[in-house]
């Protein structure tokens with residue numbers, strides 16, 4: 001597979017919650033492809049389907065219709081057990097609230113996805129990742145002894161430990177101050193530029209989106225637009241227009 005072939009594709013993705021008159025169409029025909037070595041932000045008003053999109057793309061939620069293809073494998077019809085294995089090995093997750101195990105050190109947190117996959121973490125590999133995210137000196141610390149920004153760096157190292165096909169990040173800077181957010185976004189940018197990783201990030205923040213190569217805008221569960229080479233100003237302007245559409 002070449003650097004520019006998609007590592008994640010969704011085709012005509014739909015996800016409806018509930019049935020009958022109370023049903024909600026969270027996604028209605030979303031198609032998108034994410035090429036290896038790219039950084040894409042997913043934005044849109046509250047309730048536009050961003051989290052549902054990530055959940056379906058990660059195989060956490062089965063779509064009502066449409067297809068999800070990860071690293072060339074169409075996972076749409078896979079059973080839960082197979083999707084869980086794929087998630088552990090091929091998808092890295094970064095969450096707003098870090099999701100670190102409080103009683104495990106930074107090193108142990110980073111190695112956890114490998115342990116869950118039944119492998120013994122390679123100490124040098126884990127150490128190298130912690131150094132890469134700037135935490136070589138804090139490898140033995142518990143999350144409670146780390147700042148929010150440092151905790152999120154541990155989460156990024158953990159997301160990278162299986163060398164996943166794609167890193168999915170849901171509001172990764174939402175709980176950080178602006179300086180920590182900027183340095184976390186530079187780290188994600190470096191994962192793409194230096195490691196060739198692929199990052200898809202849901203964010204509400206135009207400044208965060210400006211670190212990406214492109215932004216996909218969702219409105220009412222549909223793709224309402226795409227912006228290449230985003231700037232914070234251009235993204236903020238586009239979001240204001242989208243808010244007017246849904247108001």
Ligand SMILES: Nc1ncnc2c1ncn2[C@@H]1O[C@H](COP(=O)(O)OP(=O)(O)OP(=O)(O)O)[C@@H](O)[C@H]1O
Nearest residue numbers: 017024025026044045046047048049050051052053
């Ligand atoms: N489990 C669920 N059951 C019923 N409706 C749901 C469920 N999850 C999401 N929805 C609905 O689907 C729509 C899309 O929700 P989603 O959380 O994907 O939006 P979002 O863009 O991530 O919103 P936000 O920015 O507020 O987090 C919303 O109308 C929401 O209420």
